[in-house]
Amino acid sequence: MSETMDPRVGDWWRSSIIEMKPGVIRYRGYPIEELIGNVSFAQMIWLMTRGELPTEGQGRLLDAALMSAVDHGPQAPSIAIARMAATCGVGLNNAIASAVNVLGDVHGGAGEQAVEMYEAIAARIDGGMPLAEAICAGLDEAIAKYGKFVSGFGHRFHPIDPRAPRLLELVDAAAKAGYVAGRFAAIARGVEDELAARKGGRSIPMNIDGATAVIYAELGFPAPLARGLFCLSRSVGILAHAWEQTGQGGRNKGPMPREYLWTYDGPSQRPVPASHHGV
C-alpha cells in the first residue's frame, strides 16, 4: 500500500517501516498492540530491518549473535570512550553516541567484512567453482581489499575466542533442525582450515566477528547490516560501562592517570618569530 500522507510533500520522505495515524502505529503492517507481548526484542529487530517476522528458530539465532558481542572491556576504544564521556558531564545518550560513533571500518566493521567475504565465496560456488578453490579466491580478495589480518579470524588478545566455538555450535544445531542451511558455517570453517594451511598449521581461529558473521549470513542479512547489528549489540556494553562509570563519580578522566603522559616528539622550545608579533 502506498499512501502519500500529504500530497504537497509527495515522497520526500518515504518509508515502508512504519505507518501512523492518530491512535494507530503499525510496523511493517502489524499493529503495535498485537506485536507487544507476542514478539521479542530480537524478533522486532529482525522485523524492522528485514520487513517480515523471523521464525522462532531464526529469531533465537539472531538473539544469540546480539547477546554474545555486547562487551569487550574498557581496553576497546568504544568502551573507553563511553566511560570517559560519562566523566565529562554529558547524558547517557551522549556517551552512547560518542562511543557507537567509532564503530567504523576498523573497530566495528570486521563482521561486515567477514559477511562480504563469505558471500563472495558463496557466489563463486554458485558460479560453479569448487569449495576449496572458491575459499582461496575469496580469501585472497579479502586480503587484497582489507589487508593481511583477515576480518573474523585471529585475535590479538585471545588465543581462542571463547565466544566463537559456542556460537558455531548453535549454528550447527540450527542447521540440524533445518532453521538455516549451514552453508556459511562450512565456508567459515573452510576459511579457518585454509588460513592454518597457509601458516604451516598454526591455527588462526575464528573470532566473535567471524562467528556472528556466519550467523548473519546464514540468516540472510546483507553485509552492511552486520555492522548495524553489532552497533545494537555493543551499545549494551557501552551503556553498562557509562552507567557504572557514572556511579564511580570520576570527573573528566582521561585515558590514563595524570602522571602517565604522552611522548612529545616535536620541536624544542622556540620563540614566536618577530614577524608574527602583533596579530
Place this chain on the structure above:
Amino acid sequence: MSETMDPRVGDWWRSSIIEMKPGVIRYRGYPIEELIGNVSFAQMIWLMTRGELPTEGQGRLLDAALMSAVDHGPQAPSIAIARMAATCGVGLNNAIASAVNVLGDVHGGAGEQAVEMYEAIAARIDGGMPLAEAICAGLDEAIAKYGKFVSGFGHRFHPIDPRAPRLLELVDAAAKAGYVAGRFAAIARGVEDELAARKGGRSIPMNIDGATAVIYAELGFPAPLARGLFCLSRSVGILAHAWEQTGQGGRNKGPMPREYLWTYDGPSQRPVPASHHGV
C-alpha cells in the same frame, strides 16, 4: 573479587562488569560460553546494567518495554536525523550516533522523568502519606521541575497511545503472576486519574514513556537507566530507517524539499561597513 590486572595502573579504570584473561571472558562472573544459548538479549541487557540475571518473568517484561518503543517515524527528530545522516555518506554507526545523541531531556528523557515522579510518589507513600495525597504532591513537584506537560502522559499526535494500554496489561499479568508488585502501575493510574480530575474530566492518558516507566520502575531500574534503555530501544528504529534510506539512494537530503525553504526574518540586505574593508 578484586584483582588489579596491572599494579602500575591501580584502579584508574575499575569495573565489575567484565573480567578478561587470554581465552576467558566473564560478564558479572558468568563465563560467556555458558551465557550464549542460555540467556536472551533482553536478559543480557539486564545482567550488564544490573549485575544479576533476571527471572524469566522479569526478563519478558523488560523485553516488552524494549521492543515497544523502537520507532515513531521520521517526524521524530532522532529518526529524521538518522535518515539525513544516511544521505550524507557516513556509516551506519555514524548515523546511529548522530541520532541517539539527540535523545536528551526533551526527546529521550520522558521515561526517566516519569520513573523519577513515580519513585517520588512511592517514597512519600513509604513515608506514611496516603496514596491520593502523595500523587498530588508528586505531580506538583514534577510540574514545578519539568513544566506543565507531565512526562509520560498525553501525546501531541495520538489521542490514545496504542502502546500504553497493552503494556499495562502485561504489567497486570506479571503482577498477578507475582513477577512484579504492581505498585507503580497503581501509582501511574492514579496520576492519570488526578490529571483527568484537574482537567475537568478530560483524559490525558498515559503514553509509551509513562507505560515503559511503569515497567522500569516495577523492575527496579533507577530512573537514569530508563533513558539508557530507551536509547537501546530507539536505536533499532534508527538503524532500520538509516538502512532503508541508504537503499533509496538520496544524496544530501535536507529536512524538506529544496523548494520549501525557511522564513528569513533578519536584516535586509546591507553593505559591509567601510571600517571592515581589508581583514
Place this chain on the structure above:
Amino acid sequence: MSETMDPRVGDWWRSSIIEMKPGVIRYRGYPIEELIGNVSFAQMIWLMTRGELPTEGQGRLLDAALMSAVDHGPQAPSIAIARMAATCGVGLNNAIASAVNVLGDVHGGAGEQAVEMYEAIAARIDGGMPLAEAICAGLDEAIAKYGKFVSGFGHRFHPIDPRAPRLLELVDAAAKAGYVAGRFAAIARGVEDELAARKGGRSIPMNIDGATAVIYAELGFPAPLARGLFCLSRSVGILAHAWEQTGQGGRNKGPMPREYLWTYDGPSQRPVPASHHGV
C-alpha cells in the same frame, strides 16, 4: 525583513542568520561576496552568533580567546577520544564529533559557569551591592550550584596556567584603549583575591576558562555561548590530534597499552543457573 520563502511551510524553520536565493547568500544582511576578504574568521564567528559585526578591537580580543584554548593534550578526554576515533577507521568529521560531544558541563562547561558567576556578581553590583560583598555572594552561589572547585580558578596540573595572565594583559590593554569596559577583569581578579583569602593566602589562580570567560563577558557573549565558543576553539586541537594519529597508523588503539588492563572488582566466576538454561 521577514519573508516566508514558501507560504505552505510558514515559519516552521525561521532564521535571521542567513538569507538565500539562487545566486544570493547573505549573512545577517551582508552579501557574502562583500564579507569575503573584508571580515576575518573570528569576526565572522561574532557576526554569526551575535547578529552584528564587531569592531576591530572586539574582534581581536575574541580571536585571542579562541586561539588560546585549542588544545591541552591527549590527557584531556576530548583529545584522547579524537585520537582513539582516528584509529577506529572513521572520518575526521566523525572523530571531531565524538570528541566535541564530550565537552559537557564538566569538560567544556567551566567557561560558561564562570561567565554566569561573573554576570551574577555584576548584577548584584548593579543592584547596589558593594564589590567585595557581591563577589562573596556570587562565589557562594557558584559553590552551592557547582561544588567547591570554582569553575575558572585553579588547575589540577598547572600551578599557574600560563595562558591566563597573558589573556588578562590583552583585556587590560583593550580596556585602556576603550574597546571593553574592564569590569569583568576586575570582578575576576576580585574572585581570585577572595579565594586566596579563604584559603589563608594560598593562591588559586585564574585558569584558561576563567580568563576566556572574562573576555567573553567583556564582549557581551551570553554564558551558554562561552561553551559554544570553546567547542569551536577546542575543535582545532581535536582535528590536529586526529590528523596526527591518522598519520601514525595505529589501529583500534584503546586508552592504554594492551598489557595495562583495568581492575575487575565484580563477582568471581560462577555458573549460569540451571533456571536459565535454554533461552
Place this chain on the structure above:
Amino acid sequence: MSETMDPRVGDWWRSSIIEMKPGVIRYRGYPIEELIGNVSFAQMIWLMTRGELPTEGQGRLLDAALMSAVDHGPQAPSIAIARMAATCGVGLNNAIASAVNVLGDVHGGAGEQAVEMYEAIAARIDGGMPLAEAICAGLDEAIAKYGKFVSGFGHRFHPIDPRAPRLLELVDAAAKAGYVAGRFAAIARGVEDELAARKGGRSIPMNIDGATAVIYAELGFPAPLARGLFCLSRSVGILAHAWEQTGQGGRNKGPMPREYLWTYDGPSQRPVPASHHGV
C-alpha cells in the same frame, strides 16, 4: 626533541603537537604565552595542523577559506540537524557533534575530493603531460571514482555560487603578491573550461568547495585536511543555528510540520501470525 614523559608508557601516545609540564604549554615548540596576542585563530589552525607558522599572506588566505563556508542554511542536513538537536534538550556541544558528524563524503567531502583531483592533475603535469591533457585525464579519473557530478563544480541551488569568484580573486591577488604559486587556480579554471566544453558550452561553474579546494591546494594542505578545515568552518554556522533555535524555544521539532507526514509504502495492515503469539 623526543622525550618520553613516563618510561612505563613508552610511546603509546606520541605527539609533536603539544608539550606540557606543570606551568608550561608549548604548541609545536612555541610557548603559548608568546603565541597569545601575536598569532590569529586562523594562523593557529595552520600551526596546529601543519607544524609551522604560516606567513601573513598564507594566513589571510586560509582565513578567507574558513570564513566563507560557515553556513548554507537549514536546508543543509548539517544545519537542520543542529536545529533539531537544539529542540531535543541537549547541550550546544552535543548539537555541534550530531551535525558535524554528518559532514561525510557526500555532505562534507567535496572539498577533499576537489583537492585530490587538482593534485592528481598537477602530478600528471609534473610527469610531463600537457595541461589540457592532464585536466582531461584528472577529470575522467574523478568521474570514475566519485560519479558524474564533479566535486567542486556546479550547484543544485545557485546558478553561480557567489562565493567562488570572490575567493578566486583573493587567490589571484595572493599569486600576484607571491604568497602562492597560482598553479591550482589555473588548474581549476581549466577544469571549468573542460566541463563547459563537454557540455557544449553550458557552464558548470566552480562552487564554494571547488574554490576553497584551490586555496587549500595552493597552501599545501593534504586533501583529507580540506574536509577537516571545512568541519571547523561549518561548525560556526552549526553553532549559530543551534543557538538561534535554542532562543526560539521549540521542543522536539522534527524535519517538517506535524501535519506533513511521510509517504508510507509498506504492507497494508495485517495481523501478527498465530505462530508468534507468546514471546
